[in-house]
Amino acid sequence: MKIEDEIKQPTFKDNHQKALINLVFTTGWVQQQQSALFKGYGLTLPQFNILRILRGQHPKPATVNLLIERMLDKTSNASRIVDKLEVKKLVTRTVCPSNRRAVDIRITETGLELLHQLDAELENRRNGLQHLTDEEAAQLSNLLDKIRD
Amino acid sequence: MKIEDEIKQPTFKDNHQKALINLVFTTGWVQQQQSALFKGYGLTLPQFNILRILRGQHPKPATVNLLIERMLDKTSNASRIVDKLEVKKLVTRTVCPSNRRAVDIRITETGLELLHQLDAELENRRNGLQHLTDEEAAQLSNLLDKIRD
DNA sequence: TGCAAATATATGTACATACATTTAATGTGC
DNA sequence: GCACATTAAATGTATGTACATATATTTGCA
Incomplete structure (x- = not known):
């Protein structure tokens, strides 16, 4: 469905405004x-994203700082x-032995199994983008990179 | 900056995964x-979006239902x-005379003036997309429409 | 050594999201 | 006309976001 119909707004001021609204709407949709x-x-969704970062580190631990650094939304509260x-036993948290300020966070076997199911x-x-060709x-991606130039 | 560097992930499984992550990251950035x-x-931001819908209706009132219908995020809580x-005196809320279940919401003069300042x-x-050509x-927009096909 | 600055994480608060439930008003079938 | 479903909005609760502040540990340097 065209964005005009999705949000019942027949026209936009210009292509930039239309693209912005479409960007926000479509990202929310996905x-x-x-x-x-x-x-x-x-x-x-944020819990899933954290789990995926932890799997990337596995079997090494991650700290909260590393999670923040890799999260898509940098300002959210990883703690x-x-x-x-x-609580769900998908990760463990232990004080880091070499730096007692930091916390070592690891994904558990249960967590790994859960991610494995979701992968399939x-x-x-295609990560929700099955209507796009390669x-x-x-x-x-190129257009999006350009926005942040 | 390329998305690989933004989130310190050197490679992606495929272009679809990369596009999804870029989509989420860039939308958050904007x-x-x-x-x-x-x-x-x-x-x-959601307060601004509601105000803009109310301006679109002005001087007619909007109901909560109409706001939900037009909001980019349909599941948020318009009430x-x-x-x-x-509280900020940017809108007024009065019981709708023709249907006392509904509420007529109107943007105030103060609200209109505030939006006018933000427009400029x-x-x-260019709505945050100043690096894109027309x-x-x-x-x-076309690619985004395709995602939701 | 001692102590201030920096670092790593946790906590507090206001706002928003997601979803279920509640309250009130209206509409409908008998 | 009245019971019952439907509709419009508000409210409750758990989670997350954004930002400020607190607590504990480590580092650096006078």
Whole structure:
């Protein structure tokens, strides 16, 4: 559906305004698709993202600082998201022996298994971008990089 | 900066995964730019979006349902965002005379003046997409429409 | 050595999101 | 006309975001 119809706004001031609104709307749309998938597994989207970073480090631990550095949203509160994951036994948290200010966070076997299940589902949907060709996906990335120039 | 460097991830599984991550990251980036602008005026981004919808209706009133229908994020809680705007005297809320279940929400003169100030700032920045040409903005919109096909 | 600055994380608060439930008003079928 | 479903909005609760502040540890240097 065209963005004009999605938000019931027949015209836009210019292509820039239209692109911005489309960007925000479409990103929300994709994230909602993903959230719906995660919900069946008792995970929220930020919790999933943290788990994925931890898997990237595995079997090495990550600190909260490393999580923040790699998170898509730098200003969110990694501490509290890790709290939730710890309650669900998907991660462990231990004081870092070499620097007692820091905390070593590790994904558990349960966490790894959960991610493994989700991988297959995400792969099927091409990460929610199944309507784009490979070339279009690359083109989209280039335009997005340009926005942040 | 390329997305690989932004989130310190040297490679992606494929162009689809890269595009998704870039989409989420860039949208967050643009919204943060905008939030910073609104902050100087005591507004949050969702509050601004509601005000803009109300201006579109002005001088007719809007109901909460209409706001939800037009909001970019359909699942957010329009009632409580209107609460905040009412406290700031940027909107008024009166029971709808023809349907006493509904509430007529209107932007005030103060609200209109505030939006007018913000218009100029947003125009200067081409809504945060100042690095895109007109053609690129249109191209981006087309790719985004395709994602939601 | 001692002590201020820097670092790593946690906590507090206001706002927003996501979703379920509640309250009030309206509409509909019998 | 009245029970019952539907509709519009508000409220409750858990989670997350944004930003300021607090606590504990480590570092650096006078």
